[in-house]
Amino acid sequence: MASDIQAAIPSPTGNTRLFAHVGHPIAQVRAPQLVNKLFAERGIDAVMVAVDVTPTDLAATLDGLQRIANLDGILVTVPHKVAVCAHAQRLAPAVELSGAANALRRDTDGRWAAENFDGSGFVQGLRASDFDARGRHVVLVGAGGAGAAIAASLVLAGVQSLAVRDVDTQRAVDLVTRLNRYRAGAAVAASDADFGRADLVVQATPLGMAPEDPLPLPLDALASSALVADIVMRPARTRLLEAAAARGLATHEGRHMLDPQISMYADFFIGAHSA
Amino acid sequence: MASDIQAAIPSPTGNTRLFAHVGHPIAQVRAPQLVNKLFAERGIDAVMVAVDVTPTDLAATLDGLQRIANLDGILVTVPHKVAVCAHAQRLAPAVELSGAANALRRDTDGRWAAENFDGSGFVQGLRASDFDARGRHVVLVGAGGAGAAIAASLVLAGVQSLAVRDVDTQRAVDLVTRLNRYRAGAAVAASDADFGRADLVVQATPLGMAPEDPLPLPLDALASSALVADIVMRPARTRLLEAAAARGLATHEGRHMLDPQISMYADFFIGAHSA
Numbered sequence: 001m002a003s004d005i006q007a008a009i010p011s012p013t014g015n016t017r018l019f020a021h022v023g024h025p026i027a028q029v030r031a032p033q034l035v036n037k038l039f040a041e042r043g044i045d046a047v048m049v050a051v052d053v054t055p056t057d058l059a060a061t062l063d064g065l066q067r068i069a070n071l072d073g074i075l076v077t078v079p080h081k082v083a084v085c086a087h088a089q090r091l092a093p094a095v096e097l098s099g100a101a102n103a104l105r106r107d108t109d110g111r112w113a114a115e116n117f118d119g120s121g122f123v124q125g126l127r128a129s130d131f132d133a134r135g136r137h138v139v140l141v142g143a144g145g146a147g148a149a150i151a152a153s154l155v156l157a158g159v160q161s162l163a164v165r166d167v168d169t170q171r172a173v174d175l176v177t178r179l180n181r182y183r184a185g186a187a188v189a190a191s192d193a194d195f196g197r198a199d200l201v202v203q204a205t206p207l208g209m210a211p212e213d214p215l216p217l218p219l220d221a222l223a224s225s226a227l228v229a230d231i232v233m234r235p236a237r238t239r240l241l242e243a244a245a246a247r248g249l250a251t252h253e254g255r256h257m258l259d260p261q262i263s264m265y266a267d268f269f270i271g272a273h274s275a
Numbered sequence: 276m277a278s279d280i281q282a283a284i285p286s287p288t289g290n291t292r293l294f295a296h297v298g299h300p301i302a303q304v305r306a307p308q309l310v311n312k313l314f315a316e317r318g319i320d321a322v323m324v325a326v327d328v329t330p331t332d333l334a335a336t337l338d339g340l341q342r343i344a345n346l347d348g349i350l351v352t353v354p355h356k357v358a359v360c361a362h363a364q365r366l367a368p369a370v371e372l373s374g375a376a377n378a379l380r381r382d383t384d385g386r387w388a389a390e391n392f393d394g395s396g397f398v399q400g401l402r403a404s405d406f407d408a409r410g411r412h413v414v415l416v417g418a419g420g421a422g423a424a425i426a427a428s429l430v431l432a433g434v435q436s437l438a439v440r441d442v443d444t445q446r447a448v449d450l451v452t453r454l455n456r457y458r459a460g461a462a463v464a465a466s467d468a469d470f471g472r473a474d475l476v477v478q479a480t481p482l483g484m485a486p487e488d489p490l491p492l493p494l495d496a497l498a499s500s501a502l503v504a505d506i507v508m509r510p511a512r513t514r515l516l517e518a519a520a521a522r523g524l525a526t527h528e529g530r531h532m533l534d535p536q537i538s539m540y541a542d543f544f545i546g547a548h549s550a
Binding site: 007008009010011013014015016018021024026027028029030032033040047048049050052053057060061062063064067068069070071 | 282283284285286287288289290291293296299300301302303304305307308311312315322323324325326327328329332335336337338339340342343344345346
């Protein structure tokens with residue numbers, strides 16, 4: 001881990017507000033150290049800890065966490081982004097559209113609100129790398145929680161076409177249907193031809209976290225002008241990105257989606273209590 | 276809070292092992308900052324956070340916490356020390372005798388073990404203040420989780436007599452019965468006369484945490500040679516200790532029970548995984 005992101009923070013005390021980052025696995029996450037650095041810089045007495053919980057145990061653990069009086073919010077990563085929506089009473093538009101959430105907070109009235117910053121974080125990250133999604137042809141591989149949120153934000157950002165592929169064909173079709181209900185003709189289920197004309201290919205499956213994972217998309221089908229984006233955080237340079245770079249394609253790492261979200265998280269979590 | 280105990284620690288990451296300190300209220304606890312300082316000094320990638328959970332929510336929250344794969348232990352304070360015993364499959368002798376636990380850990384086989392360091396911490400704290408409990412007359416006020424653990428360790432340390440009082444008379448009688456089963460004649464339910472002959476009076480109720488709390492014991496009945504010990508951590512100088520000092524009695528603060536326990540906790544929690 002880069003030492004620049006593991007800031008020293010004051011030890012938590014009995015007065016510290018808690019935030020949990022749930023996922024499975026959890027070792028790869030970067031949000032706790034980034035959010036904690038921001039809390040320390042802003043003088044906020046709060047700490048975020050990473051919580052490793054399996055899908056089997058998710059409901060019981062979320063129930064337990066949501067009963068903790070000094071726990072104000074929960075950040076969510078793979079594979080829980082869809083399942084956590086059932087644990088919130090208020091769903092933001094990005095959650096309704098994507099069917100997935102990556103942040104929950106307890107509002108001042110005690111109800112839990114769900115938001116999803118993956119999509120807006122991803123689009124902001126593209127902009128910061130000088131790629132404007134407007135008018136572009138995009139292929140998205142992976143229609144899970146993060147993929148659905150990215151799809152929603154790409155449609156909102158005005159892509160020309162969005163083609164979606166998932167090993168679970170029905171899941172891809174369901175996402176396309178939701179997107180087209182929002183804007184007719186916005187999305188299609190991806191054909192092989194879509195890869196050849198893509199300006200941007202987004203890898204939004206967990207494949208690439210393990211070194212033995214297969215490549216999640218047909219790299220040879222891409223045009224030489226295509227940008228290949230991967231949302232996997234660790235390793236930063238996935239097999240896919242390494243292979244794309246070896247072919248001379250431009251690449252875009254997972255951190256570009258996360259970095260713009262850190263201040264969004266802090267505003268979302270702390271805003272609930274300073275409002 | 277004294278700045279000497281709120282050490283700077285590395286921010287938790289996705290690899291950090293978790294420990295929760297449950298209680299209600301929780302703001303007064305000192306263990307998280309002391310244990311975290313020890314973790315940092317020993318180079319252990321672990322963090323303890325304070326968790327505020329009501330008795331109503333305790334069972335569901337403990338269930339949720341115990342399902343977290345990277346959570347290895349739970350420290351317990353008022354009012355949960357008795358209730359948590361139901362969440363462990365292995366009870367140490369101090370837990371069996373006192374009916375209370377203040378530390379739970381997941382053993383390497385996945386079972387949860389309960390320990391209680393309050394009693395041994397209290398007796399060690401007395402020794403560190405040059406008070407040897409052996410052969411002394413002691414009155415204990417408060418037969419809850421911490422009081423029961425202290426009673427057990429005082430009996431093990433060889434006090435001459437231990438008189439127990441609690442607003443819940445049956446709770447005091449139950450503790451006396453358990454102690455006498457262990458060593459016949461070790462304990463009695465306290466009479467007013469016991470206060471007059473006490474060498475040591477131990478205040479082990481939560482009274483004194485709030486400034487408006489009544490004095491938990493009849494200070495005027497004590498001999499001028501009596502030592503008055505309070506287990507309340509915050510404020511350090513409770514109304515009882517202030518009133519006792521004003522009468523010229525020697526006093527003993529709550530931190531003396533906690534301080535020796537910090538390394539006991541760390542050994543208990545970390546030992547399970549290095550064993």
